[in-house]
Amino acid sequence: xxxxxxxxxxxxxxxxxxxxxxxxxxxxxxxxxxxxxxxxxxxxxxxxxxxxxxxxxxxxxxxxxxxxxxxxxxxxxxxxxxxxxxxxxxxxxxxxxxxxxxxxxxxxxxxxxxxxxxxxxxxxxxxxxxxxxxxxxxxxxxxxxxxxxxxxxxxxxxxxxxxxxxxxxx
Numbered sequence: 001x002x003x004x005x006x007x008x009x010x011x012x013x014x015x016x017x018x019x020x021x022x023x024x025x026x027x028x029x030x031x032x033x034x035x036x037x038x039x040x041x042x043x044x045x046x047x048x049x050x051x052x053x054x055x056x057x058x059x060x061x062x063x064x065x066x067x068x069x070x071x072x073x074x075x076x077x078x079x080x081x082x083x084x085x086x087x088x089x090x091x092x093x094x095x096x097x098x099x100x101x102x103x104x105x106x107x108x109x110x111x112x113x114x115x116x117x118x119x120x121x122x123x124x125x126x127x128x129x130x131x132x133x134x135x136x137x138x139x140x141x142x143x144x145x146x147x148x149x150x151x152x153x154x155x156x157x158x159x160x161x162x163x164x165x166x167x168x169x170x
Contacts (some may be wrong), residue, residue, distance in 0.1 A: 012117030
């Protein structure tokens with residue numbers, strides 16, 4: 001069984017860790033103001049001492065270096081071990097090629113990864129088809145009742161991640 005710090009918790013970037021309120025044709029790092037989603041800093045601070053933290057994103061306007069700058073502007077970069085982005089991988093989160101690359105770079109099997117995000121198709125269906133446990137972030141509650149864990153706030157992710165990995169250790 002993998003040690004805790006060999007396990008990964010991946011978060012979607014826009015709409016999950018960061019607010020997407022800004023120009024869609026300009027990289028987020030260049031926006032006059034960027035904002036982390038409520039509870040993002042607390043959640044990453046609680047998880048990062050125990051698990052590796054990654055960002056998995058389909059962002060097409062922002063390359064990896066600008067994603068890292070945007071995360072740094074809101075104090076999240078210090079908690080993030082790696083960024084997996086469409087602009088670098090050349091595949092989206094609903095494609096196996098994306099997840100094969102992520103698993104290779106992380107050096108783990110899918111059961112050692114949890115994905116958290118706000119898009120049903122990209123953050124839940126895609127990773128689950130590859131064998132990755134997924135948690136839906138639905139702050140508006142519009143997707144409740146699905147067959148996956150659903151949270152309304154990011155801090156609610158922490159006990160779900162711990163519980164998921166604890167069940168694997170048995």
